Amino acid sequence: MFHTSHIEISKSAYKKNIRYLKKLVGPDTVISSVIKGNAYGHGIENIVPLAEISGISHFSVFSASEALQANSIKSAHSTLMIMGLLDDEEIEWAIKNDVEFFVFDMGRLHKTIEIASKLKKKAHLHIEVETGFHRTGFDSDEIPELVQFLKKNQEHFYFEGLCTHYAGAESIANYVRIREQISLYRKYNRYFNRHNLIPARKHTACSAAVLTYPTTIMDMVRIGIAQYGFWPSTETQMFRFKKEPQNTNPLKRLITWKTRVMVVKNVEAGQFIGYGSSFLANKKMKIAIIPVGYSNGFSRSLSNMGRVLIRGKRVPVIGTVTMNTMTVNVSDIPNIEKGDEVVIIGKQKRMNISVASFSDLSSQVNYQTLTRLPADIPRYIVK
Numbered sequence: 001m002f003h004t005s006h007i008e009i010s011k012s013a014y015k016k017n018i019r020y021l022k023k024l025v026g027p028d029t030v031i032s033s034v035i036k037g038n039a040y041g042h043g044i045e046n047i048v049p050l051a052e053i054s055g056i057s058h059f060s061v062f063s064a065s066e067a068l069q070a071n072s073i074k075s076a077h078s079t080l081m082i083m084g085l086l087d088d089e090e091i092e093w094a095i096k097n098d099v100e101f102f103v104f105d106m107g108r109l110h111k112t113i114e115i116a117s118k119l120k121k122k123a124h125l126h127i128e129v130e131t132g133f134h135r136t137g138f139d140s141d142e143i144p145e146l147v148q149f150l151k152k153n154q155e156h157f158y159f160e161g162l163c164t165h166y167a168g169a170e171s172i173a174n175y176v177r178i179r180e181q182i183s184l185y186r187k188y189n190r191y192f193n194r195h196n197l198i199p200a201r202k203h204t205a206c207s208a209a210v211l212t213y214p215t216t217i218m219d220m221v222r223i224g225i226a227q228y229g230f231w232p233s234t235e236t237q238m239f240r241f242k243k244e245p246q247n248t249n250p251l252k253r254l255i256t257w258k259t260r261v262m263v264v265k266n267v268e269a270g271q272f273i274g275y276g277s278s279f280l281a282n283k284k285m286k287i288a289i290i291p292v293g294y295s296n297g298f299s300r301s302l303s304n305m306g307r308v309l310i311r312g313k314r315v316p317v318i319g320t321v322t323m324n325t326m327t328v329n330v331s332d333i334p335n336i337e338k339g340d341e342v343v344i345i346g347k348q349k350r351m352n353i354s355v356a357s358f359s360d361l362s363s364q365v366n367y368q369t370l371t372r373l374p375a376d377i378p379r380y381i382v383k
């Protein structure tokens, strides 16, 4: 064992999540599995094959470097789509490899058409329109020029999609803004259609939109967090709660993060534990040193706050989390031994530590906690 911790990824949980999401979106809607951010920390190399055996054949990434990685793993039948960064050289690579990509400014569009005509190969384009998120997307005053340019250059591209992204569909506070985005997107779609530019797929929805705004489910949906078994927010979960049979949670977490006890020792009352003086033992204590610290993705803000599971008990982190270790109070586990299993995220016997509780304590959202899990922690697929 050459690593201080490992992550297990549940194949059956992933399959259940996809089954649930497929039922929600219906048989005519394609699910694009969003695998940016190292597949939300799960590892692109793990999720792509899992998704493919679960019936997914479309993947969304942020950058060309992620696409390059996914391209070497995916099967020949699957399609990749780059939603973000792509420089000129990468456009050429994408066209040559039939990788689809978002176009959200005239500069990228001109370059794409220039390269596609030089290569004599059509580019697979998704035109992103700005509907109110204000990140990427063509603004309303650019649309007429865009449409004319697209009409003139139709022999150089496939119009694969017309898309946009919502500005926080996971929160009811954004309801008005999301509704405005939906109606603006429809308006743009009608405008494109009037000019005989018909996208193969209309797509706007991320997980939260699929779960709470059914009208956003169009020809394709781009699902990230939900496929990994997480709710985009508690509000989203509550919205669905009443609709599920027996009010069960249909989304199953894939990951369990585990390590082992490195050292067990006793500390006398009146001693400070760890760096500085943030924790004072007020009685004789038994402590365990765990070989996971902030360099391994266990946030330093969980000092004196976090919890881990050992022998089926939830035990508190005491003192400051260091670069490579944390210390936990195991006074209530008299038979604890070096080498005992420690669960940082996941279930042990009847106890559970969710990513959400971990995230809440460290003031992060699930997305952040997951994508901050270092890529070098080994991930294993389990049943």
Ligand SMILES: Cc1ncc(COP(=O)(O)O)c(C=O)c1O
Residues within 6 Å of the ligand: 034, 083, 165, 205, 206, 207, 208, 222, 223, 224, 225, 226, 232
């Ligand atoms: C453009 C785009 N589409 C879809 C997604 C997937 O979002 P989620 O993980 O909430 O499903 C993201 C993620 O941030 C995104 O940037």
